[in-house]
Amino acid sequence: MKKVLLIISLLFTTLSICKAQNTASNIDNVRIRIFSDKQIEEVLFVPSFGQYYIETDKGEKIKVNKTAKVKIKDLDGSLEIKINDSTISKTSKINLIATGLKAFFQIAPIKPQITERRYEDNLEITSKNNSLFIINVVKPDNYLAGVVQSETWGATTNIDFFKIQAICCRNYMMNNLEKHSNEGYNLCDGVHCQAYKTRANKKEVTEGAYKSKGEIIIDSEGNIIETLFHSNSGGTTVNAKDVWGKEVPYLVSVEDSFSVECKNYQWEKYIKLRDWLNYFKGKGLNIKSKEIEDALINFSQESGRKTEILGIPLTTVRKDFNLKSTYFNVQKWGGEVKLTGKGYGHGVGMSQEGAIKMCEEGYEYWEVIEHYFKGVKVIKQ
Numbered sequence: 001m002k003k004v005l006l007i008i009s010l011l012f013t014t015l016s017i018c019k020a021q022n023t024a025s026n027i028d029n030v031r032i033r034i035f036s037d038k039q040i041e042e043v044l045f046v047p048s049f050g051q052y053y054i055e056t057d058k059g060e061k062i063k064v065n066k067t068a069k070v071k072i073k074d075l076d077g078s079l080e081i082k083i084n085d086s087t088i089s090k091t092s093k094i095n096l097i098a099t100g101l102k103a104f105f106q107i108a109p110i111k112p113q114i115t116e117r118r119y120e121d122n123l124e125i126t127s128k129n130n131s132l133f134i135i136n137v138v139k140p141d142n143y144l145a146g147v148v149q150s151e152t153w154g155a156t157t158n159i160d161f162f163k164i165q166a167i168c169c170r171n172y173m174m175n176n177l178e179k180h181s182n183e184g185y186n187l188c189d190g191v192h193c194q195a196y197k198t199r200a201n202k203k204e205v206t207e208g209a210y211k212s213k214g215e216i217i218i219d220s221e222g223n224i225i226e227t228l229f230h231s232n233s234g235g236t237t238v239n240a241k242d243v244w245g246k247e248v249p250y251l252v253s254v255e256d257s258f259s260v261e262c263k264n265y266q267w268e269k270y271i272k273l274r275d276w277l278n279y280f281k282g283k284g285l286n287i288k289s290k291e292i293e294d295a296l297i298n299f300s301q302e303s304g305r306k307t308e309i310l311g312i313p314l315t316t317v318r319k320d321f322n323l324k325s326t327y328f329n330v331q332k333w334g335g336e337v338k339l340t341g342k343g344y345g346h347g348v349g350m351s352q353e354g355a356i357k358m359c360e361e362g363y364e365y366w367e368v369i370e371h372y373f374k375g376v377k378v379i380k381q
């Protein structure tokens with residue numbers, strides 16, 4: 001009997017553990033802090049589509065009419081709600097809850113005044129440190145579509161590309177659900193997490209996000225991968241190890257002809273010869289040596305990407321001279337050096353311009369992902 005009880009209790013424990021685990025398909029909503037880098041004292045909320053009601057922690061439920069202007073103000077730690085300028089309630093927590101299948105709203109900080117934004121689904125407002133703490137409680141795919149539109153709209157209208165972007169952002173979301181858990185939410189709306197400055201209203205973006213529902217990228221051990229990307233690889237992507245010193249099996253250099261001749265494929269920069277040489281002098285090189293001077297003004301990566309120039313990491317040179325990439329050649333040009341470079345960004349993972357090119361050439365979205373991330377698989381979770 002004891003044994004049976006043990007088995008039953010073990011079974012229940014296992015079941016509850018399984019149930020507690022989040023998968024990309026079973027998360028109902030995510031909590032995203034919006035205007036996270038701002039101190040806001042008062043906001044204006046206006047429903048744009050769908051039906052909303054206000055729920056306060058005092059148990060009130062107040063319907064919000066379509067054209068109603070809801071103002072929420074922090075008054076020394078408590079919240080004052082006004083609808084069309086008459087005070088409705090004072091409370092410490094407000095939920096603005098949508099009913100129905102689809103709903104979105106407009107939110108505009110009044111104090112200080114900041115351009116309005118639109119978001120989908122629900123809103124939760126509390127007071128923290130005498131300012132409003134605003135959380136968008138949103139369905140994951142609505143959030144992802146918003147992120148994709150905030151970060152990548154404008155480069156193409158190809159749906160497959162937005163599908164890839166949504167999958168990459170979903171990977172990030174799944175790996176970072178606990179990033180702000182100490183503060184009571186999942187992710188913030190800034191570049192610290194993923195920029196989320198709007199709801200998506202571009203058809204291609206929303207279709208890309210919804211059609212990839214539940215899809216994530218895993219490595220050969222089943223882990224959700226870190227989906228790094230950059231603007232253009234210059235024709236060869238970079239090993240993660242060469243940039244951050246840590247080897248990542250799926251972030252290894254690949255030949256990338258798709259990035260060639262795209263918008264950010266090539267760049268040039270002129271630097272005063274004196275500044276160029278003095279920089280390396282500052283790094284401890286003896287620039288009086290003819291051999292060293294020659295190496296510094298005749299540097300070439302024609303035969304393939306290099307990681308350093310006379311022992312100085314190219315990532316450091318890139319940062320110090322604000323270069324578009326580490327993939328460049330140097331030649332003397334009068335009183336200057338001319339840097340002729342390829343690519344834009346750190347070069348690790350997926351080249352966005354290359355991915356767009358692949359999509360436009362008719363490759364499947366998963367073929368694009370498998371081209372840039374080695375040995376991975378796209379699965380529906």
Ligand SMILES: [Zn+2]
Binds near residue numbers: 188190
């Ligand atoms: Zn964050």
